Amino acid sequence: MRRVVFSPQLDAQVVNQYTRLSVDPGSSSTLIFWKLDSAIEGIFVNGNSVPISVFQGLLACYIGGIMVEMAEIGNLQQLISVSCPRLLGSLVFDHAIILTRPMPPIDNTHEAIARARGRQFWVHPINMLREEHGHIGQLYEELRQYPEKFYNFTRMPMEAFDKLVDILGPYIQRQNTRMRQAITAKDRLLITLRFLATGESFASLHLQFRVGKSTISGIVRSTCRVIWEYLQPISMPSPTQETWLQAAAGFQSVANFPNCIGAVDGKHVRVQQPPASGSLYFNYKKYFSVVLMAVADASYKFLAIDVGAYGGTGDSRVLMTSQFGREVLLNQATLPPPRPLPGTTRPVPFVLVSDEAFPLMTNLLRPYPQRGLDARRRVFNMRLSRARRFVECTFGIMAGKWRVFTSAMQLDEATVDSVIKAACVLHNFVRDYESSPDLGLETHEALDDSTVNWGSGRPSNRAVLVRETFTDYFMSPEGALPRQFGQPQ
Structure with missing residues (x-):
């Protein structure tokens, strides 16, 4: 607290520069008030200046910028008797004056x-x-x-x-x-x-x-x-059995692939390298990315997506660690029960179709390796590709509509995930208002690379049997297409 001393004989001109707050004469019940818009410069009591520090307890709240304080004269006398005993003898409470200087107006513009x-x-x-x-x-x-x-x-x-x-x-x-x-x-x-x-x-x-x-x-x-x-x-509601059955009907009608509930693939979304991320986001295509894993139906709409996996993570791992991958492929909680292929009597599981980047599973089909293909396996790969292209076309339509995917996103990781998810759900929303697939925008570059083996372990015998069942069906009179043998349809 700084000390301000006033002359015992107050000059009228000096006093007029201040706002005089009168103190009602009386006993210890008298109250002293001061204004919030005034800065206390000094206190004059019966011709004697009193240091502001004497009133520290009274002024603390005000000096801190808080509400108006009040102090009884009796408390004031006790405070002065401790801090300035020399003033106590001549102190008369009905002549106390507090001098204040108005604060400059606050500019709230x-x-x-x-x-x-x-x-x-x-x-x-x-x-x-x-x-x-x-x-x-x-x-x-x-x-x-x-x-x-x-x-x-x-x-x-x-x-x-x-x-x-x-x-x-x-x-x-x-x-x-x-x-x-x-x-x-x-x-x-x-x-x-x-x-x-x-x-x-x-x-x-x-x-x-x-x-x-x-x-x-x-x-x-x-x-x-x-x-x-x-x-x-x-x-894009969470898929149910009814959702999968509707998707299977669409693939049967458009792609001639029965018991197919969706096409799964991943898309690398280019991003700026996040700080302190090392090589986590660096993919095999030699740029930084996050992975958008998605399942699409035959109407070029997303059924389920998973966003945010590191670009350096393999497709199979991204799929198996995603929520819909665990629910559909591992738990099979929402999948419809197996049913026979058209024209047959043996029940066959419903499946997702994918490329070489994914493992062969009971409910996930991938093409045969390119080496040593016979006619049966070549036809199966062709029919699988007809169904799998829907997810690639879906990525292409979305990237053609939302051009934010054509360059590296200069955003933080959380915002990148939000932007990708918003674009996917907007894609589905707008598809309901569009009459044509609009496939001429651009095609999606698939994630698979023939020089990289993203598979995880040997497929189960049941998975091999399911793929062989589809292979035989596509060569049978019930499932064959004239085009697959090079004949006009």
């Missing part, structure tokens, strides 16, 4: 707060013109007049976008405050979709939408999490 935070502007002048010149204010309303342009901008039809706003709006809308108007749910969704559709940097989107870079970063992160949380139960 946006610019003052920005300066206090080390920023030049509270809101950059470019961002202040968001409604007049940004994509949100002008371009969006113009695009709604041209459905094709709107589709190219958001990568979905207008009715799909409007439905998405209705579903997610309550969960991504923020509250308006006295400081600023919140970015609406529609605008937050529009920014996120544009990021997924182009893969542009936040700095680029900042200039297009006239929204701060850090704000865009937060919008993309939070909106992707909300998309997965609230859209996944609608567009």
Whole structure:
């Protein structure tokens, strides 16, 4: 505490510079008050200056910036008698004066707060013109007049976008405050979709939408999490027996592969090397990635996905450690019971189809090795490839629609996972509004590499028997296709 001493003879001009707080004369019940907007400079009692330290107990809360304190005169007398006994003899309580100097007014303007935070502007002048010149204010309303342009901008039809706003709006809308108007749910969704559709940097989107870079970063992160949380139960629910049976009917109708409940494959999503990760994310293609493992049906939609495995992890291990891999292939909890192939009587298990990167299992078929193929095995590989291509085409459609997959994501690991999951569930959501498969976008580069053996151990005899059963069926009159023998269909 600093000491401020005033002359016993107070000059009227000096006193007028202060705010005089009178003390009611009386006994020990008299109260002393002081204001929060005033800084106590000194205390004058009967012509004698009293050090501020004497009143430390009374002023501590105020000096700490907390609420108004009150002190009884009786307590004041006791405090002075201990700290300044020389004043006690001449102390008269009905002539006490507290002198205060008014505090400078607090600047609560946006610019003052920005300066206090080390920023030049509270809101950059470019961002202040968001409604007049940004994509949100002008371009969006113009695009709604041209459905094709709107589709190219958001990568979905207008009715799909409007439905998405209705579903997610309550969960991504923020509250308006006295400081600023919140970015609406529609605008937050529009920014996120544009990021997924182009893969542009936040700095680029900042200039297009006239929204701060850090704000865009937060919008993309939070909106992707909300998309997965609230859209996944609608567009990608956990598979049930009914789901698998519907998928099997689709493969039977489109790919002529009975008892096939899905095509499984993985996709390496290129990312920037995470800090202190070593070679965990470095894959055999010589770049850093995380693995998207997925099961697709014959309508080019995802049935189940697993995201986040290290790029250096083998496909079979990623599949077996994933949730749907454990449930479907190991526990077989949701799989339908075996049923005969069309035209036969012997029950055959339902299966997933895959490439050489995966092991042969009872419910997971992979092609025969390329060496020493006879006619039977060559036909089986061809029929398996017809069914397996659906997952590769699904990856291609998704990567063609959401161009964020075409370059390395400059995001942290958790946000990368959220972006991938959001893109997958949005892919399923938009597929319900599209009439054609749209396969001309780009093809997916499969994960398999003939020089790498990703298999794990020798297949079981039952797994070998299941594959042989399908091989014989595709050569039988009940399951053969004219095209497989080089004849017109």
